[in-house]
């Protein structure tokens with residue numbers, strides 16, 4: 001399967017997917033990386049691997065759907081079958097989500113359905129949670145609400161800060177995201193038919 005990755009920043013999950021896809025038996029190939037921020041450090045990393053890149057400034061698209069329509073045109077020009085959101089910090093409109101339904105996944109730094117949205121590590125610490133983690137899920141119109149494909153748990157340790165906790169979670173993100181993409185690409189993970 002041909003995979004495009006959407007990023008907004010450093011791209012460490014993107015890098016994990018690129019590395020995994022180098023294995024000869026991996027069922028997916030990374031064909032392009034698209035950012036909504038021209039300065040995203042992940043774009044240079046992708047380019048250094050010889051992967052096509054594009055950036056689209058949302059400010060250039062006064063009509064919201066034109067941004068997503070242009071993204072879809074770029075993704076289709078790469079022959080994209082599957083879209084991976086990896087730190088893509090923009091909520092996608094419903095027509096885009098519908099277009100890629102069942103073929104678009106996201107990595108989220110919490111044990112969904114707990115802590116949808118932002119600042120997940122801070123919220124877990126404020127709650128005194130003893131466990132935290134990350135989830136890879138299908139993208140559906142509700143933010144961080146789609147069916148989960150894989151999760152990984154980490155302990156919350158005494159003295160943790162958002163920085164130490166997020167670093168522990170990130171190690172697991174880099175492990176489960178390539179695994180979940182493998183499951184989607186080889187047909188082991190499917191969005192429930194009721195959502196189609």
Ligand code: GRF
Nearest residue numbers: 010011012013087107108109
């Ligand atoms: C990750 O924590 C991811 O879970 C969240 O945004 C962060 C992106 O980091 N959605 P990176 O760009 O993959 O390094």
